[in-house]
Amino acid sequence: GAVVSQHPSWVICKSGTSVKIECRSLDFQATTMFWYRQFPKQSLMLMATSNEGSKATYEQGVEKDKFLINHASLTLSTLTVTSAHPEDSSFYICSASGYSGANVLTFGAGSRLTVL
């Protein structure tokens, strides 16, 4: 079946540094990838939609200069948290569509970011 690999699974960084999270579709071409953020006890909140070869579409309230998304190939999308601050500490998870229909999502396992 479809597999999406997300790395790193957890990362700790200092304030002011940038962190890159990768999301790879291993056995299918992902035409669209989605990035979500989850705060404790809350639902997955869509941050942005990433289409291969074009600029990402950000949801209202998500700073595009803070959360840089690149979808350079049909199998890789990256999320870079720039100049990270403690309030950026969260759980980030990606999903990809393109396998078994456009409306069926395959998720990565998520990345836990802690900014000191």
Add this chain to the structure above:
Amino acid sequence: ILNVEQSPQSLHVQEGDSTNFTCSFPSSNFYALHWYRWETAKSPEALFVMTLNGDEKKKGRISATLNTKEGYSYLYIKGSQPEDSATYLCASGEGKLIFGQGTELSVKP
């Protein structure tokens, strides 16, 4: 803006119990309703995608129903097992899914 709600937030049952939980969503402009099963430290796994009013789907001991007119879906687990322990997410939408906050199920041996 879609608002998807799930209840209960958490559920503790004994092995062998049958259980069910609810996902409610706005019935206007409905496209599809998804159920995912999410075990700790793993990827959410798609269980069902449902689109038609009255739809019922089954996968082993897990089944789901859909009422698009009143905006709710039920997920049922028959004879719960410890390996069913997970968070069950529902989501509504097309492509860009709006998720509920999940129901955390714990099945005790």
